Structure formats: C-alpha cells, structure tokens
Amino acid sequence: MSEYKVDVVIDGKNYTLVTKEAKENIKDIVEIFDRKIQEVKSDRLTFDRQLILAGVNITDDLFKLARDYTKLKEETKEPLDKYPIVKEEVSNLRLENEDLLTENVSNKEKITSLEEEKDELKKRLDKHKNSDDTIEKLKNEVKRLQVHVMDLTKENDTLKGNL
Secondary structure, three states, X not given: OOOEEEEEEEOOEEEEEEEOOOHHHHHHHHHHHHHHHHXXXXXXXXXHHHHHHHHHHHHHHHHHHHHHHHHHHHHHHHHHHHHHHHHHHHHHXXXXXXXXXXXXXXXXXXXXXXXXXXXXXXXXXXXXXXHHHHHHHHHHHHHHHXXXXXXXXXXXXXXXXXX
C-alpha cells in the first residue's frame, strides 16, 4: 500500500499527516477529532490538556461503542446461530410453495375440465327431461287413442248389432 500525505486542520492549525489510509478516511477522522477538541475547548485549559480531555472523551466513546458492540453481539448470537436453520426452513417452504402453486394450477385445470363435463351432462339431462316430457305426452296420447279405440269398438259393436 502507498503512503499518502494529507493536509488537515486541527483547532485552526495546519498539519501534514503521512498515512497508508485513504485521504477521505483521514479527513473524516480528523474532522471528528477536531469536533471533540471544540467540545472541550476552554480558556482555562492549555492546548495539551484540551488534547488529553478530547482523547479521554474519544476513548470513552470508543469504550461505550465496544460495550454496545458486545451487547449487540450477545443479543444477535441466538438469531445468528439459528440463521442456517431458518434459512433452510425458508428454502423448504419456498419449495413447498412452488409445489402448492403447481398443484393449484393443476387443480384449476381439473376444475375447468369438471365444469365443462358438468355443462355437457346438464345439456344431456335437459335433453332427457325433454324426452321425458315427450314420453309423457305420448303416453297421454296413447291413452286418449285407446279410449277413442274403445269408443270406436263400442260404436262398431253397436253398428254390427243394428245390422
């Protein structure tokens, strides 16, 4: 890695730093450091004491961040340990969902086919109902004709007797 010279301003004074870090990172770090110095700046403190107090405050911030990091690490341990299991469950559920979607499409096709079959059977049933009506009409016509034949037979017998 190359070394960079970075010109920075801390508490209004120019400094040149030599670093292997990216210039943007160094400028961000110096900006935070300068802000910490401005927070503790006082006419009663020498610049050295301001630097020490700013360094203590930065160390305090770092300590708090480390404590928060440790706490977060503990809080996330169980979820992170369970992640592979949950990931596998999600994968299995996705596969099951795909199977169910495929089954759903198949069932929709079956429903469509059954509805078509139902419509065809309904047409055939309607045709048979019409046939039943026709048969009933024909039965009534046969009965009427039988009565008429009987009437004609009587009349024929009567006519025979008269002759």
